[in-house]
Amino acid sequence: MRRRLAVLALCSAGIVAAASGGDAVSAPPPPPPMHPVAGAAGAGDPYYPDDGNGGYDALDYHVDASYDPPSGHLDGDTTVTAKATHDLSRFDLDLRGLDVHSVEVDGKPAKFTREKAFELVVTPAEPIRAGTTFRTRVRYGGDPAKTPRDGGSENGWRHSADGGAYMVGEPHSAAFWFPVNETPRDKATFTLTAHVPAGWTVVSNGREGPPGTWTDPNPVASYLTTIAIGKFGIDKSTLPDGTPVVSAYAPGAEARRATGGRLPEVLGFLSGKFGPYPQSAAGAIYLDEDIRFSLETQTRPTYAKGAELTTLVHESAHQWFGDSVSVRDWSDICLNECFASYAQWLWAERDGQNLDDRYRAAIEITHGSTDFWAQKLVDMGQGHEFEGVYNKGILALHALRRQIGDPAFDRLLHDWPSRFRHGNATWADFEAMVTRLSGQDLRGFFADWFRGTKLPADAHLFPGSLHS
Template sequence: MRRRQYLVLCGLVPLIIGCSPGGPDAPASDTIQPGVASAGAPGAGDPAYPNDGNGGYDALGYDVSITYDPPAQRLDGDTTVTAKATQDLNRFNLDLRGLDVASVEVDGQQAEFTRESDFELVITPAQTLATGRTFKTRVRYSGVPGTGEEGLGAGGWHPSPSGGAYVVGQPHSAAYWYPVNETPRDKATFRVTARVPEGWSVVSGGVEEQTATADGWTTSTWRDDTPVASYLTTVAIDRFTFERSTLPDGKPLVNAYAPGAEEQRSVAARTAEAVEFLASRFGPYPQTATGGIYTDDRIGYSLETQGRPTYANWADLETVVHELAHQWYGNSVSVRDWSDVCLNECVASYSQWLWAEAKEGADLDEQYHSTLDRTRESTRLWSAKLHEATAGAEFDGVYDKGILAMHALRRTIGDEPFAAALKEWPALHKDGNATWREFEAFIAEKAGRTDLAPFFDAWFRGTTLPDDEHLYPGSLRR
């Protein structure tokens, strides 16, 4: 995600934010005993957001079908969740925010359900689900989708200026329009079929399977078979203008422009170039498709929705580079907990400097020093923790202090091990989850260093300006 703010680091226009496979490893709400059925936990185990996600199962795939009427802003949904039980389940939860549920079926049998707290859909299947069993849960629901007020930016269903709608937000967005295990720990495949009145169109991530119009309605299906964290799924409905092409490897490149966003074509035209550049730094492009969803909305951030980022109307080329970098760091390799978000944002933010260095001849050491000169007295910047921040503060420093920290790390360990680590990490954890501490250990291994703990503590968990030893490593020392 890249927030809309003028970064003191670059002096440039607004910038953006954006476990191995197998599902969340959360504690159960009841004590799990072999052969004894119990309820899945109502949370996935993130210490900062203990109620996010659910335990007791591993989501494998979402098949989301919606009908949306833009004038009425009404959504009718029919979603099937395929999952595997990780314990003997007699009850489990899905996350769903604000919509009315008409019925729930588990493997074709009616299931009892209740609503608890703000977003828990609690389901009791007709029969116990044994450990290891793959099962399908079908939920029919409807209503006017909501937009939450999140500290990281309003997440959820956003009506667009032209009368359509689109979905963005982190850490929450998916549960505003379909039932989901809303935690990045439990990645799954995703397919959306959206039916809208003729004259409107639909775009999402992944590959477009089909689009057809009949009886006054247009139905489009988009599919992503690469596992995706739920906050990275999206659907956008508007009177889009499409540009379609392919990457050199044949993967589809689709850019969709909402009315009023057509001026973004010049920025979008460099998508393939940005993908090629980032692949030279991070390894082969890991998603099934690319492109962008260009809105005419002045929302305060753009988001790295998987394969096809969603852009606010202020998005520039730096924003495109940033969000596409997330396709490796954040999307292919996702955080385990939200306190690890520097693994997404610090690297994606530094990709902007890598681009400036390679494409514009920028002297990054000079840029680092000039940035320090402007920010040395900034309490806001230096007090922000890049790792293990408190809930709601995870993003406070990752877009400015995070870039400085990554450049200081590069100068501490040297160009060669730094470049090797950035390229090898996404391949090592492809389609999975990881932690920042694991990344630190990996960096130390690649550099052949056992003395990096003080550097990491000073830059990534410290709340003051680092000592000169860590502030001016290598060629940064004058």
């Protein structure tokens, strides 16, 4: 008995010795020293150098907003979840106009200042290490309708005819009502929890949750987020695959229910061309407002007064081209608008229209117009992004279709949304894919049609079946 205890004692001693010897499990090394620097005050788009910010990747926005329609006052409480891309001493968010009351980073009070027109500069209590996921909570408030806007497609926060409000705009939108990294380069998931008085309804992106809550689990470019507050009539249904459909009709827009009711038909047709519907939900927001444009707000496009079925086709096509696959730079906006516009031609072809005849007629009308052909479709210059993409862009895509042939063009329509699903892409990516699918040298074609400022050469103007 005593011998056995001695043996056990020796064994125990050996174990202890081994644990403290050369084979011991060493403690993890201390983290490397940090070298924190400020995040950039812009994301790098040459057309809008102050838009967006650097130093982090936004992952999620949770916007909690209370809005009082009679006074127009909004109180916001937004949490931005992000991942640091380098050691951060400070970073910026974009927020226009509204007064900031407090900022916290990971639950600790942070210093903040306002710089330039819309920079909210946040200095956390401690530097943030690269690769760390951190949460920034901003409490703010004010009347967002009083924030200056540039006009055009920058619509800003607007009061609606029924006394409510709505928010659409491009390229600037989200920063009018919540702090954001306002660049399409940094997409993130989005949740809105809205509080409004009884009798008012809030509609936003994605799937409807508890009252006033909307969540899109797919990444969203910030200008494609939205909020609409009104006395809406709501229609709900599902697509054949179970995707929820929620459409809202403002007072005065009820007659457009007949158009809105065709959404499943339109999405079914486009799915046949572009591949499976890529969004978490579907629907529409039909306003009775005289704004100059409708907008492809993700999952639930916003329609101005007078929007017709062709507009429904256009904005629905954006759910693939522009929403799921987003531009990296605004100079590549043709990747959004040229394809959404050509979808309207595809719809007309479905109804029996000969697109070659339509193309030739358009060329005959525009043949002598130097202004029409001077519109560049790529690298068009800041402020000119939306000039040629809706008309010349359609002709360019039809010419491309005839240049590479229907089999390659059909693969392009499927492969592009699939390859870059829920991400970003560039014009260089597009040219590379078309070249690979067609097996052709298309440098001259792209130079003539997309970067050129005059009528393309006949070989590019009338390719394939258009030549006959």
